[in-house]
Amino acid sequence: MLKVRAVPISFKNIAINKAYTRPQLTDIWGLGGPQAIARGVFTPANANIIILFVTHDKRDDSTPYDDHILGDVLYWEGEKGHLNDKRIANAHVNADEVHLFYRDHHRDPFTYLGLLTLIQFKEKKDKPSEFQFLINEYALFDENELKEPGIDPQTFVSETKREIIINARLGQQHFRRQLIQRWQSCSVTGIKKQDVLLASHIKPWRLSSNGEKLDAYNGLLLTPALDLLFDKGIVTFRQNKKIVLSSQLASWEYQKMGIDSAMKLRELPIRTSNYLEYHRDVIFKHI
Structure with missing residues (x-):
């Protein structure tokens, strides 16, 4: 986990099913550089937000996590050092939002898939813990969108x-x-x-x-x-x-x-x- 200066992280300009590179997200969020979101889990300071950057087909020299999507469920192995396991597992208790950026191949940009809801958590000690999330994009619905011109x-x-x-x-x-x-x-x-x-x-x-x-x-x-x-x-x-x-x-x-x-x-x-x-x-x- 890499914490950076306290900046407001907003998803107002982030669209469901749209692809973003890390440099693009850095600009949108006003971060100091792509290194701020270089890891798989980003927890902005002073915010109830957890952002997962998940890659299915990883680089050959990276840790071989088994991360994939089946239907509307994300199967994700947590961090090797278990740093954020408990916070992610208790997101619903702490009112933390868990957001997903996902890509099939490590050379691709990430596609934003919206909010996640934890379904199952299996804590592991000697290997990454196992998480299952429901991909729940409808939770992003904002009633203010009703006021957009051209929408009945x-x-x-x-x-x-x-x-x-x-x-x-x-x-x-x-x-x-x-x-x-x-x-x-x-x-x-x-x-x-x-x-x-x-x-x-x-x-x-x-x-x-x-x-x-x-x-x-x-x-x-x-x-x-x-x-x-x-x-x-x-x-x-x-x-x-x-x-x-x-x-x-x-x-x-x-x-x-x-x-x-x-x-x-x-x-x-x-x-x-x-x-x-x-x-x-x-x-x-x-x-």
Whole structure:
């Protein structure tokens, strides 16, 4: 990581799917020279911005990272020295924006592909950590663009909403796939019939940041009854993994739904535990 003087880094003059060389970006951002962004990760001083410069086909004498795009997902190996691993992995917590410049060959200019949302992070000690990001260009939508001359606001809003809805559905599908991969069966009961299990957000979708929406640790794989009660804040889980039942329902009603006070989560990763603390404090209905 190379930190440079505090300059405002703006993406106002950076266009999605447009190619840029490092010298061009240096001029746009008013940096001292291309050396400021010569590395794979650039973190401007005093800004909640992380910029990745990713090359698929690298020079023969460079570190052989396995970085590539498959569909709308970036598979990226972090820095050899792990310098920015934790900051990138916690970007959604710290409100950091992660931007991607990507090129297929090391002789090509970089194409700006927009914002990234972390899907999965595997920390490694003896080799680069592994990251998966959803390429989420729609997060760059700026309502001020509606005021541009020649654009019909009604048409523009309609198309944008449609794109956002499609993007949200794709994100939810990806979230479900991640939970199935992670849990294999219901997080509580162990039921394995995946087509009846639901991907439940711990911190609700509507209240989550872009990163939190797709963070597999912000989810449980639940049977329909558990999913409904958990979503409504009628059940939650303690730090010791045990279920907590709200007084919103009588004991016989829980029994009819197949829910009992002996239930517990099969496991509880630390990051999931942090989300559950939010669920207990904000979503759960104690009375």
